[in-house]
Amino acid sequence: MSAIRTSAPERAFSAFNYVFMTALCVICLYPIWHVLMASMSDPTLMYAHQGLLIWPIWPLNTLGYKLVMTNRLIGSSFVNTLIYLGAGTTLNMFVTTMGAYGLSRKGLFWNGALMKIIVFTMYFQGGLIPFYLMVKNMGLLNTHAGIILPVLVSTWNLIVMRTTFAGVSESLEESARLDGASDWTILWKIFFPLSQATVAVIALYYAVYWWNNWFNPSIFLQDRGKYPLQLLLREILIKNDTQSMTQSSMVSQEQTSQYRLLVKYCVIIIATAPILAVYPFLQKYFVKGVMIGSVKG
Amino acid sequence: MTHASRAPGAIGAGAPTGRAQVAARAAMLALCLITALSLFMVYVSAVEYKTDAPLSYTGLDMIGRATGGKSNGAVHPMIIMLIAACAALAASVVYNKGAFLPCLASGTAVAALLLFRFDMYFAEQREFNFTSGMTTFGAGWYVAAACMSAALIAAVAHSVHSSKRAFASSRSGAIPSSALPEGYKPPSLGAIIARDFRKHWPVYLMILPTLAFYIVWCYGPIQGIVIAFNNFTPRKGFWGSEWAGLKWFREFFRSPFAWRTARNTLMINVLNLLIGFPAPIIFALMLNEMRGALYKRVVQTVTYIPHFISLVVLCGLLIDFVGTEGVVTTVMGWFGFPKNNLLANARYFRSVYLASDIWQHLGWNSIIYLSALAGISPELYEAAIIDGAGKTRQMWHVTLPGITPTITILLILQIGQMMSVGYEKIILLYNSLIYETADVISTYVYRIGIENADFSRSTAVSLFNSLINFSLVVVANRVSGAVSETSLW
Incomplete structure (x- = not known):
């Protein structure tokens, strides 16, 4: 590399650095690797196994995946998550974009006050119970709308988007207005395409929220048919409720507890795989998002 | 108070001269002191504060002891709030940055x-019993009320005064009124609002859904906080239920949960601040x-990658890994640790929580610090x-100063959340x-x-929590603005 001489302590530090970073990478990846290997292992041997797992325990077993894939609840919760994710993100983006555009316009009499009203809610909220009671009073318990509507806008995302819109060149807007464009046209034909990077990041943030969302559904939903994937995962992984999985003609009675563990591992893999599959393609947007978010609102 | 004379803008004083400033500040401090006393x-004059409650271990029982057992260990929540407000007022007077904090503190x-x-x-x-016609109680309350009202009026007057001055100086560059034609009258406020609406109604229409969201889903719950002060029953609604005063707050403060939950919240956050916060920087x-x-x-x-594992999956993994025969427990066993289920032992919970948090995030x-590091000019290193x-x-004198503003902003955000932790993760991880x-x-x-559907009690506790959070954000931001010129807003 460079010809600059390095002292002994510096070289020692450098060596330590490489070892440390490699170890860190191993620690970050190992749990996922462990689960992946365990999910393919023989359930009886796996049940007795302790400690690290570098390779699957033979004979390979795919029954766990079969059990999970053919489970009706997993399928319906996956569909539910896609519904929440699709409808939720679309609505989120629509409302947030319009609101951010309006609030970013200069010279509007009420905008200063409106921003204060909005920013205040970042620092002071009603709390869990009044929020729950609001949803209940509106008759939205146990409905899809009750999951989506209460989180229609995220203040942080709104502010980020508003900052981006405020930075779009004013001359573009003026020339569009001279051509007779309305605010609606200016927003969707000029501002929206020009701010694509931010739009992508914000949409991604909303999508991630919907993918991970389990808490609100857990207090608002009773009907298991409306559960999103993460809430079902909670029942399986945290509450240890794997009955619906292992009650199958494919598993004998005495093997139930062994398959319980296997099913858990398979569920983890199936629920994490989609994210890890799209992650390499979206990484740059995620990183960009952190940077955009750090801009002062 | 020697350094105070160079700080601009005294409390309650019109002209920012040294002597008037010191006098105003001394007056404010005296008001705080008199109120507290x-x-x-x-x-102290309460004949009996509580009678039949079991021994409390609120951890805040100093006053209880100071009253010689008259109130056996309980603290009225308002007393705490008042002492905090007086302290904030006193601190803001000494610190002397603008009029916002004195307004907030005396208003509180x-x-x-x-x-x-x-x-x-x-x-x-x-x-909470005072014998009727007791003079100590009446006099004490009136004196405190008068002092605090005076402080509030002074702080608000000062705030209005300084904002007027700021407005006047911002207008000084505008066209002088003598240059305007004869007979010109500035439009009235009503005319301005009407014209604004005529001109911009499509834009306001676009903001409407957002505004509706905030009114219904953010301010709706905020008005629902009223149930912290009544015996809420769903049939009678938020405002129709019977008033209960501060019953729920008092019950919370005397219960063992007050001390336990506050301590745990604070401990997890302090540990997170000491270990979890510097980790990505390092x-x-x-x-x-x-x-x-x-x-x-x-x-x-x-x-x-770990950041993209969903919380539920992470907690599922964690429960499996730190179980009696889990991977983490086994590996720790190599180093001589006993093979226990880490999540079944209260001693280990904080470590498990913190370590998994660091692992995941x-x-x-570190992304934000890395980009700040990349922004440091190479010329400085040369x-x-x-x-x-x-x-x-180089590390001490170039690198660290280069990322200090980033660290400050994130630290403020962190301190602002001192009393709130990610409850989702704890709900997933903990057990009785x-x-x-x-x-x-x-x-x-x-x-x-x-x-348990104990709505009012729960709301009272969460209100107490969010008030502390709110004041923490405000104070952290003000202090950082005063110390380092870096603030959130």
Whole structure:
């Protein structure tokens, strides 16, 4: 590399650095690797196994995946998550974009006050119970709308988007207005395409929220048919409720507890795989998002 | 107070001259002191504060002891709030940055006094008892109320005065009125609003859904906070239920949960601040020292991955890994640790919580520092090298100052959240065996509110929590603005 001489302590530090970073990478990846290997292992041997797992325990077993894939609840919760994710993100983006555009316009009499009203809610909220009671009073318990509507806008995302819109060149807007464009046209034909990077990041943030969302559904939903994937995962992984999985003609009675563990591992893999599959393609947007978010609102 | 004379803008003083400033400040401090003293008098004069409650271990029982057992260990929440407000007022007067904090603090104190009175009215006699016609109580309350009202008026007057001055100086560049044609009258406020609406209604229409969201889903719950002060029954609604004064607050403060949950919340946050906060900074600094762009990229990409594991899956993994025969427990067994289920033992909960948090977010949280590091001009390093600085000195005098603003902003955000922890993660991880260290205020709110449907009590506890959070954000931001010129807003 460079010809600059390095002292002994510096070289020692450098060596330590490489070892440390490699170890860190191993620690970050190992749990996922462990689960992946365990999910393919023989359930009886796996049940007795302790400690690290570098390779699957033979004979390979795919029954766990079969059990999970053919489970009706997993399928319906996956569909539910896609519904929440699709409808939720679309609505989120629509409302947030319009609101951010309006609030970013200069010279509007009420905008200063409106921003204060909005920013205040970042620092002071009603709390869990009044929020729950609001949803209940509106008759939205146990409905899809009750999951989506209460989180229609995220203040942080709104502010980020508003900052981006405020930075779009004013001359573009003026020339569009001279051509007779309305605010609606200016927003969707000029501002929206020009701010694509931010739009992508914000949409991604909303999508991630919907993918991970389990808490609100857990207090608002009773009907298991409306559960999103993460809430079902909670029942399986945290509450240890794997009955619906292992009650199958494919598993004998005495093997139930062994398959319980296997099913858990398979569920983890199936629920994490989609994210890890799209992650390499979206990484740059995620990183960009952190940077955009750090801009002062 | 010697340094105070160079700070601009005195409280309650029109002209920012040294002598008037010192006098105003001394007056404000005296007001705080008198309020606190008279309130203490009121408190001591209570014939009996509580009678039949079991021994409390609120951890805040100093006043209880100071009253010689008259109030055996309980603290009225308003007393705490008032003392906090007086302290904030005193601190802001000494610190002397603008008029916002004095306004907030004295406003809080006045609100607390009114609440105190409100509580007296609705409290059952046996809860908080003054003999009728007692002079100490009456006098103490009136003195405190008068002092705090005076402080509030002074602070507000000062705030109005300084904002007027700021407005006047911002207008000084505009066209002088003599240059305007004869007979010109500025439009009235109503005309301005009407014209604004005529011109911009499509834009307001676009804001409408957002506004509706905030009114319904953010301010709706905020008005629902009223149930913290009444006996909420769903049939009678938010406002129709019977008033209860500060019953729920008092019950919370005397219950063992107050101390336990507050302590756990604070402990987890302090640990997070001491260990979890610096970890990504150190990681970023180490990564920054590495040569070889490719290896660096690989490390970054790999350490980001845990961030994308969903919380539920992470907790599921964790429960499995730290179980009696889990991977982590087994590996720790090699180093001589006993093979226990870590999540069944209250001693280990904080470590498990913190370690898993660092594992999940270390790489991700370092992104922002890495970009700040990349923004430091190489010329600074070259200059430092020419001056003979070694690696260590470069680190201290170039690298660290370069990322200090970033660190400050994130620190403010962190301190602002001191009293709130990610309750979702704790709800997923904890069990009744480890409530002693795992139960934080927000999980307690969740348990009594959602699981036991004890709505009013739960709302009171969460209101107490969010008030502390709110003041923490405000104070952290103000202090940082005063100290380092870096603030959030």
